[in-house]
Amino acid sequence: MLESPRSRGGALVLLGVALFALMVWYGSLGPGAYASQEYFGPDPDAYLGERVVVGGGVVDTDPVRIRVTWGTDGSAEYLVTGLDVPVERGELLRVAGRLTGPRTIHAESAFTVTDVGSRYAFGISFLAGLWVLARIIRHWRFDPETAALIPRTRSRTSATTDASDPSVATPDSDDPAPEGGDRDA
Amino acid sequence: MPDMLAHALIAYTVCRLVSLRIGWFTTPYVTAGMAGAFIPDLLKVKHLVSDATMESLLGVPFSWGALQTFGGATLCVLVGVVLVPPGERRRVGTALSVGAATHMVSDAMLLTATGRSFPVLWPLTSYVPPTPGLYLSTEPGPTVVAAVAAGIAWLAARRASAR
Incomplete structure (x- = not known):
């Protein structure tokens, strides 16, 4: 099996490539049941009336407005209607609902996170x-x-025993194989 | 997710209890389990380099979110497995997987605005399970509960080894 540093290094490279490919694949999946701001931010017309989910900083409380960012530099303020939770300026509001206007969300469910x-x-x-x-x-x-x-x-x-960690003090028969041993049980 | 300390404590608790039953699952593997609990949180790197930044740099779609799914976590566990010699791989793979799994299960119970969690089993399936919405990652409650559980597990292991 993979033993030499070179073969293991090769395996790590392969795993890195596989991970990268997986992240590209995941990024290519479309919006789920609720579109995030990455979708409805740059293209509000395509998502009018659709379910959306987003988090944004509360910039106004009456009416409630949140600042939402997307992409590398996309940003807009959204009016949030239908909220039944109190919000304070500076908090993060996480809301799921429908996009009722290009920059308006009618909330179905929401919660806040304080700074x-x-x-x-x-x-x-x-x-x-x-x-x-x-x-x-x-x-x-x-x-x-x-x-x-x-x-x-x-x-x-070794005279050291880890008094604060019980398992290290258990008999050697429970300990893993000695260093260098290849005991593939 | 419940915060990362809660995750580490939950992984510790589960792994410590496993160590009472399975002889080879000693302290180093409890630690490996706790390290495994960090795997799904690797996606937090998106706060340093966002998905959008990666996409504009690479010209392809991209999402760090894959790291908290079954597929991403499995690949990360395999990275850990390659880092150890052949004789350690089954144990380390098991420990890392247990830790990562506890993290993903805990995350799947987080409160969300949509009432659903995330595609936990992707790419096996893109199904998004509903969440019981038990807590937020910004609440200390789960951490306190996890700390108590970890303390009990630690005491149980201490008593077991004292016999």
Whole structure:
């Protein structure tokens, strides 16, 4: 099976190409049941009366207007009618409904996200990334000989046991194969 | 999605519980599972380089969204599998898949304006399942629940290894 760094590098390139092709394919799929602003933004006439879904920053509350962007530089304000949720300027409004005019959406369902909420999500995701990265560094290592990632095992000569992580302390029979071993069970 | 910390905690919980049952699923594989939970969120790179920017640069249709579908996640798992030696591949592939799957299931329950989630199983099918709309990614609630579950799983594993 793929063992040499070269064959594995080749496999990575192939996977990269496949991923790229998949993303091109996904991008070519038309709008689903609800068209996003990528579709109705540049071509409102084609979507008049159709179901749309979009998120935009609230710029006005009476009447409710949101700023929507699409593409690399497309942007417009949309009037949103029929809302039954309160909105505040600066929040993000996510709305699904019908395009009743070139720049008007009649809401069927909507919710808001506060600025605090967005910042919370970003911050906590960053922390999560750090946590998992720390675990990866602690539990895996890069073996330059095979140019591969292998799990760190608790060697017999090592005095370190991970007291905060129970499974590492389990008997060796549960631990993965010793480094370099090819135990394809 | 529930925020990324909730995803990591959910993956930890599931993987830790699996490790109680399956002998080889030790801590490094719990960590691999947590890494797998990050795979569907790779689409977040669209905030740096948008779909539209990619399309104008490349001249072809493009969407990072494929990374949160079954097809995209599978290819990413295979990347992880290639990064490890042959003897580790089945285990790492399993762990990464479990982690990615927990993420996708959690995401499929997010609140959306349309009442439907996203084409989770694409390209096997372009069906978009309805969502129970349980939470938003900007709410801390799911993270708190996930943290409690993770704590329980950790305690259970500790007690199991102490026997």
